[in-house]
Amino acid sequence: MAPRITPVQTSQEMPRSTTVVVIGGGIVGLMAALTLAERGIPVTVLEKGRIAGEQSSRNLGWIRKIGREEHDLPLSLASERLWAAMAERVGADVGYRRAGIMYVARTEAEMAGHRAWLEAVGKALDARLLTPGEIDRLVPGGTGGWAGGIHSPTDGRAEPTLAASAIARAALSKGAVIVEDCAVRTLSMAAGRVAGVVTERGEIGCDQVILAGGLWSRRFLGNLGVSLPTLPLVASVLRTAPMEGPTEIAVGAPDFSFRKRADGGYTITQRGAFIVPLVPDSLLIGHRYLPMLRAQWRNVRLSLGRDFVNDLALGRHWGAAATSPFERVRTMDPPVNEGLNAEAMRNLVAAWPAFGNAVIEESWAGTIDVTPDSLPVISPVAKLPGLTLASGFSGHGFGTSPAAGRLAADLATGAAPIVDPAFYRLERLSS
Incomplete structure (x- = not known):
């Protein structure tokens, strides 16, 4: 199960038309919606399940510049500035702390x-x-x-279980509409460009669409004849009860990481290993990840099980009147790998014995959508004019979400982009 987020009263009714539709109520989509609402642009967020129900509430909460690739650094720097002002912007504490x-x-x-x-x-x-x-x-x-x-x-952290809810409430207060349990099945096209979206509850007309569907974006685009190469990676995480710890600094070692939480506990993971479920896409595009696997092969734990069959059963093609995969799986909720969590705790206790007194209160797992170069796609989709993509964040989405969501909003509406979008273009991943 995912960590429980602060609840938000979202909209019960779906409008018949708007200016921008955001597909996906994760933190990047919500940041795009907040940006648009602040600019007075009508925007509707459509989420197939609950807002922040997947990776947006399951991540580690790190906000970092350290270790970023050079051309990815401007997005991190812009996000850091926006995180620093987030509490004032949304009128609530999001747990942001510049603790290092x-x-x-x-x-x-x-x-x-x-x-x-x-x-x-x-x-x-x-x-x-x-x-x-x-x-x-x-x-x-x-x-x-x-x-x-x-x-x-000056790197820091924020709380995933607080941030997305606060951003959603701020967007609602500024006029955004957010509808949960409403899957978008496909796009509606007219005169060669996006004219709306077809949902399980009917159609909404719009001028622009931002697709921020996380791990589901590849399947959504594939149904429209557009390739987005992403594969799933599953990370398991645990949190402790409040405890005295050695530092406020978030620490990453080769085989564990920990960071202080706002509730006084720690979020811990096995940083040196992750589960790679084998799915049909592994056969289709797995060769594109070989350089990454060669560099990180010690960290890869392949998993061949029900994931392959379950993924295959969801289907790749469907019509606007048919039940979509997004209605069949409202929330991707992978099982926790307790072995990895146990490894993390053993390694951590060996390095900082104080964690031997930790009481584990909760564990969870989350599925991350990873691109071949580990950089996101924040880009117009040339084959579908009127569609902007913001997906493939490869585990970095929470930390960079303020600037990533704003960049998606900028590109969708023709505003000056907050950072140079060239490195995030979809075309770079064309095979």
Whole structure:
């Protein structure tokens, strides 16, 4: 089960027309809707299940610049500025804290990677390399043994269970319409461009559509003859009861990570391993991920089971009058891999023994949509004029959502883009 989010009273009625329809009530779609509503542009968000029911409430809540690719950094920097002002913007605490992020390394090879990033990308930021002694001072109580680390004191965190709800309420207060349990089956086209969307409850006319469907965007576009290469990756997470911990800094090690929560507990995961379910798309586009797999093969745990059959049963093509896959699966809720969570705790306790006293209160899993280059697509879809895509965030969607949602809104309405969108174009992934 997903963590429980702060409830939001959404709309019961669906309008017959609007200016922009946002497909998907995750945090990127909600940020796009808030941006549009603040600009006085009529917008309706349609969510097949509940807002933030999938990865938007299940992620770790990290907001980071550290480790970003050079051309992805402007989106992170813009998002950091927007996160800093989010509480005032939405009139509620979203849990944003600029407490810092640190990566620790066990080997000189790992340190060489941090040095290379710092020299190529991070030298203009506040990130710096750490000695083992500095790690012990910043995160006391550890058993040591680190080769070193890297630290950005201005990186931070926010709370996934608070943020999406606060953003949704702010968008509603500014005139946005949000409808839950309303799946969009397909687009309505007229004169060669988008004229509306066809939902399970009927059709809504509109001028523009933003598709922010997360892991479902590939299937939605495939039904329209557009290829978006993404594959699923499943991460398992746990949270502890409130406890005394070693630091407010979020720490990532090769085989665990932890970060302080607003409720006083910690969010923990096995950072060094993830589950890759084998599905039909693995056979169709899996070869495009071979460079990534070669670089991270130690982290990959392949899973062949019901995922393949269940995915196949959902179907790839359907008509506007037919029940869509999005109605058959309202919320993707993968099972928790308790083995990975147990690994995370063992590794963490070995490094910082204070976590041996942790009481685990909840665990969950989430499915991440990953592109071959681990960068999102925030881009018009040339084959379908009037459609803007914002998906494929590869585990970075929460942290970059304020600027990503704004960029999608900018592109959909012709406003000056908040960052250069060239690196996020769909065409870069054309095979």
